[in-house]
Amino acid sequence: MTPRYAMFLALVSLLLFAGRYVSAAKCHPDDESGLLAFKSGITEDPSGFMSNWEPGTDCCHWSRIECAEGSNNRVTTMGFFGDLDDPDKYLSGTFSPLLSKVQNLEGIYFQDLRNLTGPFPKFLFNLPKLSDVHIENSKLSGPLPTDIGRLSHLKVLSLTGNRFSGPIPSSISNLTNLDELRLGNNLLSGPIPNGLRQLKVVYNVVLEKNQLSGEIPNFWDSFSKLQYLLLSNNKFTGGIPTSFESLAPTIMYLELGNNQLSGKIPDFISNLKSLQTLDLSSNGFFGVLPKSFKKLTAITNLNLARNKLVDPFPDLAIERISYLDLSYNKFKLGDIPKWATSSEILYSLKLAGCGIKMRLDDLKSLGNDFYNFVDFSDNEISGSPVNLVNNKGSLVGFSASRNQLKFNLSDLELPRSLKYLDLSKNQVFGSVPQSVVGLDKLNLSYNRLCGKIPASKFPAAAFEGNACLCGSPLPACRRQ
Numbered sequence: 001m002t003p004r005y006a007m008f009l010a011l012v013s014l015l016l017f018a019g020r021y022v023s024a025a026k027c028h029p030d031d032e033s034g035l036l037a038f039k040s041g042i043t044e045d046p047s048g049f050m051s052n053w054e055p056g057t058d059c060c061h062w063s064r065i066e067c068a069e070g071s072n073n074r075v076t077t078m079g080f081f082g083d084l085d086d087p088d089k090y091l092s093g094t095f096s097p098l099l100s101k102v103q104n105l106e107g108i109y110f111q112d113l114r115n116l117t118g119p120f121p122k123f124l125f126n127l128p129k130l131s132d133v134h135i136e137n138s139k140l141s142g143p144l145p146t147d148i149g150r151l152s153h154l155k156v157l158s159l160t161g162n163r164f165s166g167p168i169p170s171s172i173s174n175l176t177n178l179d180e181l182r183l184g185n186n187l188l189s190g191p192i193p194n195g196l197r198q199l200k201v202v203y204n205v206v207l208e209k210n211q212l213s214g215e216i217p218n219f220w221d222s223f224s225k226l227q228y229l230l231l232s233n234n235k236f237t238g239g240i241p242t243s244f245e246s247l248a249p250t251i252m253y254l255e256l257g258n259n260q261l262s263g264k265i266p267d268f269i270s271n272l273k274s275l276q277t278l279d280l281s282s283n284g285f286f287g288v289l290p291k292s293f294k295k296l297t298a299i300t301n302l303n304l305a306r307n308k309l310v311d312p313f314p315d316l317a318i319e320r321i322s323y324l325d326l327s328y329n330k331f332k333l334g335d336i337p338k339w340a341t342s343s344e345i346l347y348s349l350k351l352a353g354c355g356i357k358m359r360l361d362d363l364k365s366l367g368n369d370f371y372n373f374v375d376f377s378d379n380e381i382s383g384s385p386v387n388l389v390n391n392k393g394s395l396v397g398f399s400a401s402r403n404q405l406k407f408n409l410s411d412l413e414l415p416r417s418l419k420y421l422d423l424s425k426n427q428v429f430g431s432v433p434q435s436v437v438g439l440d441k442l443n444l445s446y447n448r449l450c451g452k453i454p455a456s457k458f459p460a461a462a463f464e465g466n467a468c469l470c471g472s473p474l475p476a477c478r479r480q
């Protein structure tokens with residue numbers, strides 16, 4: 001090696017080293033140690049979310065970590081996205097309190113990780129720049145801290161799908177910068193605190209699937225941006241608060257289903273002109289549906305099922321219904337509403353126990369061929385569902401139990417998408433086709449079917465009460 005060449009090599013390696021030094025500018029030591037403390041609190045990481053988290057390497061380059069531009073190499077985001085359908089995409093363990101060393105955190109996303117446990121993580125209180133908190137679908141438990149209001153700089157607080165219990169703390173009134181409050185699918189109880197009225201800029205309030213009780217407070221006139229108010233599946237009592245009317249300019253999703261609400265459905269609901277979803281199902285609402293509902297033309301999801309609503313059912317003018325459920329009220333509709341059968345975006349049509357009296361053959365199609373669920377149970381419908389079922393490649397469920405259907409079951413060509421079929425208590429004849437074997441649920445009981453049942457997983461109850469069905473799970477067919 002000539003001395004010149006040696007010098008050249010030395011220069012090159014110096015440059016390389018310098019280059020490496022620049023690109024390997026380390027993240028802040030507090031961030032590194034805070035993140036490593038988090039990692040050591042995790043007992044299982046089967047999909048390797050943190051496989052490149054090595055001490056001494058730049059933590060800004062670790063997976064799931066982001067140091068935003070202009071953050072002086074400080075960690076600003078942690079983003080862990082599990083997958084509820086992937087058995088390996090989860091994390092087990094608890095949050096290390098030392099995560100509070102990652103002082104510049106602005107957003108944390110721990111979504112669908114399923115198996116994070118422990119109480120409400122206190123490190124959140126020591127992160128002055130934190131604005132977005134998403135810890136969804138894990139197993140955090142215990143009460144929400146009474147001083148949760150100290151997180152007043154938060155824009156998003158989403159703790160959906162954990163096991164938090166006890167009341168919603170009244171200090172929530174201090175979270176005045178919240179855009180989104182999502183506490184759905186926990187075990188929270190007690191009333192909605194009055195302080196929630198201070199969340200004036202919130203557009204998303206999700207408290208569904210808890211055990212909240214008391215009346216829905218009447219303070220909604222203070223909200224100017226609310227689009228989603230989801231309160232279904234709780235134990236709320238009382239009526240629909242009059243101040244909902246002030247939400248008219250913004251509210252798009254109003255979900256109050258499966259509570260213990262009662263009273264008449266107020267006229268003013270028809271002034272909520274941005275409504276796309278209205279769910280009042282499974283409550284104790286009674287009386288007539290206001291005629292003024294004709295004004296709700298933009299609605300696409302309407303669920304009024306399982307109340308005590310009576311006729312006359314108003315003449316509605318919904319332009320594009322996607323999901324309609326009017327089942328089990330005291331309606332005698334006679335016919336299926338035209339605006340429902342003609343909708344081009346119909347997905348689900350549930351009109352069980354609606355006093356419908358018609359021949360099904362006369363219903364040639366439903367708006368499009370892409371509907372998924374149809375429930376016509378408990379009506380006085382006769383004829384054959386062949387037009388509605390055959391060749392409908394997206395149909396998943398078809399129920400028409402307890403009607404007067406009369407057709408040869410061999411004429412029904414079950415789409416491959418179909419999972420649930422209930423034709424019980426009709427006058428269906430012919431034999432059971434081989435194609436039922438692929439269904440998840442089947443009920444053909446109490447019809448006039450005959451012949452050998454194809455081998456399947458269904459219990460005898462699915463076939464009982466027919467004319468002359470035989471073979472497993474019913475008694476064996478007699479030799480001819």
Ligand SMILES: *[C@@H]1O[C@H](CO)[C@@H](O)[C@H](O)[C@H]1NC(C)=O
Pocket residue numbers: 043044092093115117
């Ligand atoms: C969840 O975590 C617990 C304890 O932290 C552990 O015993 C359990 O095996 C984990 N479950 C799964 C599905 O990994």
Ligand SMILES: *[C@@H]1O[C@H](CO)[C@@H](O)[C@H](O)[C@H]1NC(C)=O
Pocket residue numbers: 147148149150152171174
């Ligand atoms: C609410 O915020 C104010 C001002 O930031 C503070 O003084 C007060 O203690 C907070 N209240 C609660 C209950 O956190």
Ligand SMILES: *[C@@H]1O[C@H](CO)[C@@H](O)[C@H](O)[C@H]1NC(C)=O
Pocket residue numbers: 401402424425443445446461
């Ligand atoms: C099958 O239908 C009958 C009659 O409608 C009903 O009583 C029974 O509960 C149904 N069975 C199942 C398993 O759904």
Ligand SMILES: *[C@@H]1O[C@H](CO)[C@@H](O)[C@H](O)[C@H]1NC(C)=O
Pocket residue numbers: 408409410411429430431
């Ligand atoms: C039902 O239809 C099949 C196939 O077309 C036919 O073979 C059968 O005889 C029919 N059954 C009755 C009872 O009409």
